[in-house]
Amino acid sequence: MPLKLDFTLDDTTYRHYLNGHPVVMHSHHYLALITKLVEDLEDINGPQILADTVEDTMRALFEDYFQKNSITDSRDKGMIGTEYFSTFGLGKMTISGNEQSGEARLSHSHIDEGWLIKWGKHHKPINHFTRGYVAALFAAVFNSAPRSFSVTETAGMVTGEEQSVFVVKAV
Amino acid sequence: MTVMRNDVVKALAKVTVQSNEQGLIPEYEVLVNLLPVSLLNTLTERLLAAAPDRKPEIEAGLVRAAYECGYHTGCGIITSEIFSEVVMPMVTEDEKDILRGAYAAFTAWGWAKSGIVQLKEGKKMIVRAFDYYEADSKGEGLRAYMLQGLNQAFFDLTYADPYPDGMDTFVCKQTKGLETGDAYGEFIVTCK
Amino acid sequence: MPGLYGPTITSDPDDRGLQGNLSLTTITDLLQFLAASAESGAIKIVRHPQNDEGMIYFGKGQVLSANTSERTGLESFADMLNWSKGSFNFLPGITPLETSIGLSVQHAILEAIVLQENLTNSFTPNSAPVIEKGSMSMEQEPRESTDVMNDLLEISGIDAVVVVGRDGFVIESAGSSARVNIDELGASLAHSINGIEEMGSELNVNQFQDMFIEYGRAVIMCKPVGDAIAAIVTPDASKLGIIRHKTKKLFQELGLSF
Numbered sequence: 001m002p003l004k005l006d007f008t009l010d011d012t013t014y015r016h017y018l019n020g021h022p023v024v025m026h027s028h029h030y031l032a033l034i035t036k037l038v039e040d041l042e043d044i045n046g047p048q049i050l051a052d053t054v055e056d057t058m059r060a061l062f063e064d065y066f067q068k069n070s071i072t073d074s075r076d077k078g079m080i081g082t083e084y085f086s087t088f089g090l091g092k093m094t095i096s097g098n099e100q101s102g103e104a105r106l107s108h109s110h111i112d113e114g115w116l117i118k119w120g121k122h123h124k125p126i127n128h129f130t131r132g133y134v135a136a137l138f139a140a141v142f143n144s145a146p147r148s149f150s151v152t153e154t155a156g157m158v159t160g161e162e163q164s165v166f167v168v169k170a171v
Numbered sequence: 172m173t174v175m176r177n178d179v180v181k182a183l184a185k186v187t188v189q190s191n192e193q194g195l196i197p198e199y200e201v202l203v204n205l206l207p208v209s210l211l212n213t214l215t216e217r218l219l220a221a222a223p224d225r226k227p228e229i230e231a232g233l234v235r236a237a238y239e240c241g242y243h244t245g246c247g248i249i250t251s252e253i254f255s256e257v258v259m260p261m262v263t264e265d266e267k268d269i270l271r272g273a274y275a276a277f278t279a280w281g282w283a284k285s286g287i288v289q290l291k292e293g294k295k296m297i298v299r300a301f302d303y304y305e306a307d308s309k310g311e312g313l314r315a316y317m318l319q320g321l322n323q324a325f326f327d328l329t330y331a332d333p334y335p336d337g338m339d340t341f342v343c344k345q346t347k348g349l350e351t352g353d354a355y356g357e358f359i360v361t362c363k
Numbered sequence: 364m365p366g367l368y369g370p371t372i373t374s375d376p377d378d379r380g381l382q383g384n385l386s387l388t389t390i391t392d393l394l395q396f397l398a399a400s401a402e403s404g405a406i407k408i409v410r411h412p413q414n415d416e417g418m419i420y421f422g423k424g425q426v427l428s429a430n431t432s433e434r435t436g437l438e439s440f441a442d443m444l445n446w447s448k449g450s451f452n453f454l455p456g457i458t459p460l461e462t463s464i465g466l467s468v469q470h471a472i473l474e475a476i477v478l479q480e481n482l483t484n485s486f487t488p489n490s491a492p493v494i495e496k497g498s499m500s501m502e503q504e505p506r507e508s509t510d511v512m513n514d515l516l517e518i519s520g521i522d523a524v525v526v527v528g529r530d531g532f533v534i535e536s537a538g539s540s541a542r543v544n545i546d547e548l549g550a551s552l553a554h555s556i557n558g559i560e561e562m563g564s565e566l567n568v569n570q571f572q573d574m575f576i577e578y579g580r581a582v583i584m585c586k587p588v589g590d591a592i593a594a595i596v597t598p599d600a601s602k603l604g605i606i607r608h609k610t611k612k613l614f615q616e617l618g619l620s621f
Contacts, residue, residue, distance in 0.1 A: 030236050176530040
């Protein structure tokens with residue numbers, strides 16, 4: 001079941017909407033610097049704040065879509081989540097797993113490739129954004145509560161790997 | 172003839188971005204992303220709430236992210252095919268008109284329903300915005316960080332040294348905000 | 364007309380005339396009232412503190428003649444419209460020796476303003492707007508544009524005020540008019556003014572100064588304010604003269620914001 005895309009424009013405010021949710025364009029420079037900002041705020045758990053924020057907002061968006069389109073099958077939910085990832089321009093994601101554990105892989109990644117274009121390689125993975133996204137997707141697929149899954153980036157394109165890999169575990 | 176904002180807004184608002192088979196959106200010499208505004212606003216709110224004593228540092232980081240995004244993407248926009256087709260035929264006042272076109276693009280692409288109120292070429296610019304997504308954020312004080320960065324970026328692109336050498340020539344200060352109850356957001360760009 | 368029978372203007376039972384103080388009313392308001400009342404006679408005005416004297420004669424809704432010690436006709440009338448301090452007496456039944464103006468009150472006010480503007484422009488080409496002493500002191504910060512626009516809305520007959528950038532961006536608007544859509548007005552005005560400016564440039568007749576457009580259900584008056592354009596919307600042309608007179612300083616003040 002492919003993701004249905006409904007792009008609309010409010011011609012008074014000129015805000016853009018995707019499936020009823022206001023969206024805005026930014027570039028890889030923006031997300032690279034936001035990622036850098038949260039890394040610099042490591043002492044106040046900045047990276048996890050970013051991941052949790054992504055988890056919460058994406059979860060709400062997924063649930064809204066599933067409800068409006070009567071999506072109940074977990075495979076369909078997973079597919080829609082990964083298609084949304086590409087629609088946002090965030091890259092190409094595949095997921096596998098069950099309620100206990102799983103994995104997400106990125107063969108293309110806006111955040112990693114953007115970071116590489118801007119700054120080159122880094123000594124450790126930095127894709128906290130996608131950690132939150134994967135947590136939201138697994139929780140939505142398996143109807144779990146927020147923060148039900150911990151997501152660790154075990155390989156990152158920014159460190160020179162071909163793909164970014166995220167290991168998912170039920171908490 | 173000068174750049175007619177409504178014509179530009181109507182033409183550019185029809186432009187949609189779509190990801191390629193790699194799930195990426197390479198446009199305007201950058202990789203574009205399309206994110207829910209609630210995500211961006213919530214992140215700002217949570218970062219500021221987590222470290223209120225480091226507010227200036229976090230605010231500066233948010234402005235910087237928007238500034239560099241605006242500076243690099245802005246250059247891609249004003250040299251893009253669509254800008255050449257839609258805006259450039261109306262340009263008769265050089266930089267001034269390119270800036271007018273840029274603010275029409277700001278509006279059309281949903282960053283802010285904004286425009287130039289006062290322009291002293293190469294010295295000062297006052298911009299008003301009647302709608303922008305950061306106005307929806309919760310918090311205290313003026314907090315249109317994205318717009319501050321974008322305004323500074325576009326003035327740098329227009330009046331500082333040619334890209335990419337003109338960064339950080341000007342600075343933008345927000346003086347009014349929808350988020351603090353004003354009728355509009357107001358931004359003043361001046362020399363650093 | 365606020366205050367006409369209040370303390371600003373009083374009726375003298377002996378000479379059946381009206382008298383009052385210019386700090387509390389204006390000559391244009393007074394003329395409009397007297398014209399509407401079908402009065403005929405003369406207004407004797409004394410400007411303070413100079414003690415300059417002037418007379419404006421009118422009858423049957425027309426300004427017939429005017430004179431001051433230095434000028435006669437429309438020039439003197441235009442001069443007196445700017446007197447903001449002083450006193451006046453209405454002398455009913457007085458007629459002038461000759462008719463040097465002979466225009467309806469509205470038309471005379473309009474012509475006087477055009478004359479004043481032409482004189483001002485010929486003496487101060489390309490200069491910054493002159494704000495009269497008393498309206499805003501040199502030391503004061505310029506007022507917020509919103510405050511100036513609200514003052515414009517206070518002028519009787521003005522439904523809406525809009526300030527538009529040269530690109531058609533509606534910078535600010537105040538009031539409301541069911542007659543026009545303000546956003547559409549912004550775009551249309553910018554198109555029109557840009558065309559008019561191009562024409563002025565080709566004809567080499569200096570910069571655009573103002574424009575009136577009269578439609579069946581609205582009159583739109585536009586003026587440049589700084590780098591922007593201000594427009595007011597009024598239901599009809601009947602009050603255009605007085606509106607033009609009363610908006611003059613406010614438009615100048617508005618120009619400081621844009």
